[in-house]
Amino acid sequence: MPGSERRRELRRRRHRKKKITQFKSRAVKASASEKSVIADKIRQLTPGATAIIAALELEK
Numbered sequence: 001m002p003g004s005e006r007r008r009e010l011r012r013r014r015h016r017k018k019k020i021t022q023f024k025s026r027a028v029k030a031s032a033s034e035k036s037v038i039a040d041k042i043r044q045l046t047p048g049a050t051a052i053i054a055a056l057e058l059e060k
Helices: 005-029 032-045 049-056
Strands: none
């Protein structure tokens, strides 16, 4: 029997948080082309991507 939807939701949320922190640390040293790649990956990862991309200043 599969887990409850709440558990799956929490697992997805934790995974997104972990990936976003990884992208934040990579974005500090990234070049312009790498920043655009990171922005694309963040867009695929989460629905709130526009706010995150703006906060990290990945696209100007």
